[in-house]
Amino acid sequence: MESIARLLQLIPKYSELPEFLRALIPVVVSCVVVFALLALAVLFLVWMERKVSAHIQDRLGPMYVGGWHGWAQTLADALKLLLKEDIVPASVDRTLFKMAPFIVFLGAFAAYVVLPFGATSFVADLNIGILYIVAVGSLSVIGIIMAGWASNNKYSLYGGMRAAAQIISYEIPSAMAIMTVIIPVGSLSMVDIVNAQKGGIQNWFILRNPFTFLGFIVYFIASLAEVNRTPFDIPEAESELVAGYHTEYSGMRFAFFFLAEYANMFLVAGVATTLFLGGWTQVIPGSFIAPQLLPGPIVFFLKALLIIFVQMWLRWSLPRLRVDQLMYLSWKVLLPISFVLVLGVGCLAVYW
Amino acid sequence: MEVDYSGDVMTLNMGPQHPSTHGVLRLELKTDGEIVADAIPHIGYLHRCFEKLAENIDYPGIIPFTDRMDYCAAMNMELGYVLAVEKLMGIQINNRVRCIRIIMAELNRIASHLIAAGTYGNDIGSFTPFLWCFRDRETILDLFEETCGARLLYNYNWIGGLMYDVKPGFEKKVIDFIDYFEPQVGNLNKLLSDNYIFVKRTAAVGILSPEVAINYGVTGPNLRGSGVKFDVRKDEPYLGYEEFDFDVPVGKGDYGPVGSCWDRYIVRIREVKESCKIIRQAVAKLTPGDVHESIPKRVKPPVGEVYMRTEAPRGELGYYIVSEGGVKPHRLKVKSPCFTVMSAFREVSRGSMIADVIAILGSFDIVLGEIDR
Amino acid sequence: MNPQEIAALLTEKFGSQILESKLDAMNPWSAVEPSAILAICQFIHSDERLKMDHLELLGGVDYKDRIEVVYVVYSMKFRHRYTLKCRLTRETPKVQTVESVWAVANWHEREAFDMFGIVFDGHSDLRRILCPDDWEGYPLRKDYKFPKTYRDMPV
Amino acid sequence: MLNYFRDIGLGIVTVLKSMGVAWRHLFTPSVTLQYPTQKWTMPERSRSKLFNKIEDCIGCGQCARVCPTNCITIQTEKRGKEEPEIFASDGTAIKLRTYVYDIDMTLCCYCALCTFGCPTHCLFMTGEYEYAVYDKVCHIYPFATEKQMISKTPKQQPAEKA
Incomplete structure (x- = not known):
């Protein structure tokens, strides 16, 4: 969070914002960053699980979506679930x-x-x-x-x-x-x-x-x-x-x-x-x-x-x-x- | 709706749509927490009136319907039927037909036992052996497809003969497959059969004592798992099985009492090896001949009745045919092995846990198509 | 034991209750008096010479003038087989249950009840097994008419 | 107590063993066939969609009679005397005009019994297996090309079998 706060300092006129906003914004931003990282990690993990299981079972797993070894398969699945x-x-x-x-x-x-x-x-x-x-x-x-x-x-x-x-x-x-x-x-x-x-x-x-x-x-x-x-x-x-x-x-x-x-x-x-x-x-x-x-x-x-x-x-x-x-x-x-x-x-x- | 006020007992309906009832079987479980006080099977969700249908179709037309009873072992289903009709009509078949029928029946037995082992692993929670088994089964289905054109429902055994002769090079492919397959069984054993967790889950669970098994008419691998050495192929040979050298594996209780789920499972695995042995011998005995030689022009058996039983992968399959002299059977009754073993289910599963119910059900290796017919 | 001996043994024991025997058939059989079926089954199950402990098949056959119940029994010990038949009237088919002799008869009898309407006296749980509980008629009888609808659903 | 440690030991051993087997399979070549892009060649005997070469069909109705599920509907009429004689490719004279030859592939049980009864071998099963449609009706395949020439009163259908 400290590093994010330091990065935010670089934004012009950031220090002119009210005190509570200056306390809140880094929290929100770091939450979003963690959440995004987490979502990415999960997408990757699901893909990885499919691949690991497939290869242990002499299969290939998802191969089409996204081109290389179906890397976008979980993305597509996640979108489908959301819709x-x-x-x-x-x-x-x-x-x-x-x-x-x-x-x-x-x-x-x-x-x-x-x-x-x-x-x-x-x-x-x-x-x-x-x-x-x-x-x-x-x-x-x-x-x-x-x-x-x-x-x-x-x-x-x-x-x-x-x-x-x-x-x-x-x-x-x-x-x-x-x-x-x-x-x-x-x-x-x-x-x-x-x-x-x-x-x-x-x-x-x-x-x-x-x-x-x-x-x-x-x-x-x-x-x-x-x-x-x-x-x-x-x-x-x-x-x-x-x-x-x-x-x-x-x-x-x-x-x-x-x-x-x-x-x-x-x-x-x-x-x-x-x-x-x-x-x-x-x-x-x-x-x-x-x-x-x-x-x-x-x-x-x-x-x-x-x-x-x-x-x-x-x-x-x-x-x-x-x-x-x-x-x-x-x-x-x-x-x-x-x-x-x-x-x-x-x-x-x-x-x- | 019936309300049970007798305390902590909860009714849990397992099925008809449930991942591990192997089809559309409904189990009415009376559970007390994780303990199953009573498990009442309800069948009939896949009833397709096979016996009524058979009374309205001529004899050769019934064969495609016999395929659909036990869809995992269709070759064995039709084999039992054609043998019954041949016995009724007094048809003699030549050596080539006999050997090809044996090869096909045993290949299908391997395929069926692979499904049994694979899905059993799946029931216990290990998904990988399931796909390994299906991978090997696929090779068998390829052989079938090449010979008769279908992968699952063959209509290959005809009354008095076979649909097609095997293709040239079939023998070599079969032997190649057996050579490849036999080591794979060891691989499966390493991952599943001798896995300590698997053993803990299945040994000492679902004990079916020999007396109970016989009383409930349990046959096939389930009976042999209880330590009774009885195999129709050995004890009442048909198709000349007496000329073949093979063992009848029985459950020995390696990890607990005899007749447990693990014994029933391992009997199947060992039977696969015996089937490989039989296939090797049958391929060696294959002589040239015409497979259409003794197919009758018109199937019209004399008045009479016949009971013919064969050893299907799931046990003793009996066809009881009453002929009144027409082109259609007067009555066709099927004694299905899964039906009888399912009637013993309540007895075996009483007092076990929910997970054990699944283990017991899986170890019986039922196919609902055959129970409900 | 061969079928002749089994038939002789049965005739000796039950006499007139064995109505007819056909020993040259593919499956040698004896038609027996329906009222004696339980006693006969108990005998063949427990007799030291027969020990028919395995009920292979129990099913009905509709012969248009009568309904038969067929019992194919087998001995795991002596490896011999025999067939018993009970001839019942089509109007009120009724026979004693053999559930107490072979436990497997429970389901087989339910199936026969479901398909032919044969009532098994003393059966512990005589319900339909393959058809739905509220199904009408007995499908495997020869004069069965297929219903057009079931619960307002076209069949 | 001994059993307790034996249990733990066996548990550890079995886990390692299973993992070893799985590890080896991680690097074995897979057997997957990437279906829509790769397809295997169907063997010549493969039984999928039925096809009738109607030019060779003599309208005998063997196929419809032998079919266990009655999926073939065939209606024929006698060809007129004045019409030119036609022959199937194997030389059999075609005496009947087949004006309805419908195969309902939803009913077909793929037993291939019909193809064996066919005297001119005009009915056969092809290896085509991709024929999914959106409507069940589309699975009724009409093969007849000729029109009914002689209008006749429909014969009394025989009473339906019980």
């Missing part, structure tokens, strides 16, 4: 039904505020950054339950209930895994966490010690479950619950759920990148071995894309778990492991 009739079934709870997709999306979107894309490219550096992400990120549960309840459809209800149970359960191991990073850094600020990992790949938390490495694995699995990706996609398991909580949605509102899903995917990948893969920092420290070839935000995106690719790769090679197995994994496997990790990291911090 579609907004169907609200007769017996739904209208207010909740209309609100739910936006709340789900809000949860994903709001968390981007503290995600540091580069050394200076972030909206805000809150001192409780990671806590804020965990808190705001769970907002989407409310939206999902709202969608499930308001749809007045039994499949949606099942989807909503499953999602609630699942996301809330997996919040705990994921928060524990985040703690394995917070303890050595000693700060909740995302920027501080990245700065603690400066100086090349050996300083990243994923390679710092076995506890943080396992922490990364636990966080990765838990985050998969939090964003409802296979093998943990039981809330929208299409072979059981048709489409789960968004069964009754169509057109624009469905697009928002879709957007939120991929935005969430990018969010957890971004958080994992920030916490464990050194955020925007280079793989090899530039100053003395190699020049800084790529700007920070691009490095960040590449790292996040790598994680997202693994997510997709997993999705297209594994079957889905059952509800009880999912809960078993969360409460009996991930939770004890994450406790041990926190303990271990704590010991390291105290006695090393």
